[in-house]
Amino acid sequence: MNRSEDLAAGVRGRWITEAIGLLEFVQGTQMEAIGSAAEICANAIGSGGLVHLFGTGHSRIPVEEMFPRYGSYPGFNPIVELSMTFHTQITGANGQRQAMYIERVEGLAEEILANFDFGPNDAMIIYSSSGSTAVPIEMAMGARRRGLPVVAVTSIAHSSATASGHSSGTRLMDHADIVIDLGTPPGDSLIEIDGPETRVGPGSTVSNVAITNEIKAQTAALLAARGALPPVLSSAAVVGVERSNELFNAAYAEHSRRLANVLAKPEPS
Numbered sequence: 001m002n003r004s005e006d007l008a009a010g011v012r013g014r015w016i017t018e019a020i021g022l023l024e025f026v027q028g029t030q031m032e033a034i035g036s037a038a039e040i041c042a043n044a045i046g047s048g049g050l051v052h053l054f055g056t057g058h059s060r061i062p063v064e065e066m067f068p069r070y071g072s073y074p075g076f077n078p079i080v081e082l083s084m085t086f087h088t089q090i091t092g093a094n095g096q097r098q099a100m101y102i103e104r105v106e107g108l109a110e111e112i113l114a115n116f117d118f119g120p121n122d123a124m125i126i127y128s129s130s131g132s133t134a135v136p137i138e139m140a141m142g143a144r145r146r147g148l149p150v151v152a153v154t155s156i157a158h159s160s161a162t163a164s165g166h167s168s169g170t171r172l173m174d175h176a177d178i179v180i181d182l183g184t185p186p187g188d189s190l191i192e193i194d195g196p197e198t199r200v201g202p203g204s205t206v207s208n209v210a211i212t213n214e215i216k217a218q219t220a221a222l223l224a225a226r227g228a229l230p231p232v233l234s235s236a237a238v239v240g241v242e243r244s245n246e247l248f249n250a251a252y253a254e255h256s257r258r259l260a261n262v263l264a265k266p267e268p269s
Helices: 003-011 014-029 031-046 057-066 097-102 108-113 135-143 158-161 204-225 242-260
Strands: 051-055 076-079 122-127 149-155 178-181 188-194 198-204
Touching: 014 031, 014 188, 014 204, 031 051, 031 122, 031 178, 031 204, 051 057, 051 135, 057 076, 057 122, 057 204, 076 204, 097 122, 108 135, 122 135, 135 149, 149 158, 149 204
Parallel strands: 051 076, 051 122, 122 149, 149 178
Antiparallel strands: 188 198
């Protein structure tokens, strides 16, 4: 074998092994925190409120994983800003430079939060692998000022190794009632090919999606036990076309009803 073949052979299967290790970390160490987060979510949704979800960058992925998609249900309100989560236009207009700049701008979170009149039963989940950029930090600060319990899903190792990008010197985990650790290393990537500059294969999406679906499942069980589980988006392959459409319409109507209660009304001029 030449050197490139040796490297390829040495890497084969390692990322999957590391990803399995992340899932085992979440299952072995984070279930208590996840259970507490599910209680918060069940209390919010069961009381007619919303669990608002926020993430910038690739932390948009778990926001969309929670709702809406098959196997999910209303009560979760995804909040994402295209300016900070639109990654396929890499250069030029709407490029990556701008997205990374915008998520570091202090004050933007308050402009986002001003669009909502949060209710007394609402809660907030904020995803940020680094937990160090200004906008997620200020979303947590602003949510807590408004009386919402805050769940932070972040990498404690990554966050601890990264300088805060907020003038307060704090990180996302400093402003959360519950912190769920992704278990990912500083820099996120799991595989080193040929030195620190060639680390590849980020792992945070695996942890994020696992944590999100665990919260979703546990919350659903709590709501079902209380007779308060909203309609679940279900595939026609499982429940038939007619019932799938009924559930789709019922779930979206329920989401619209809840969201109408928190969309801020414009102040009179």
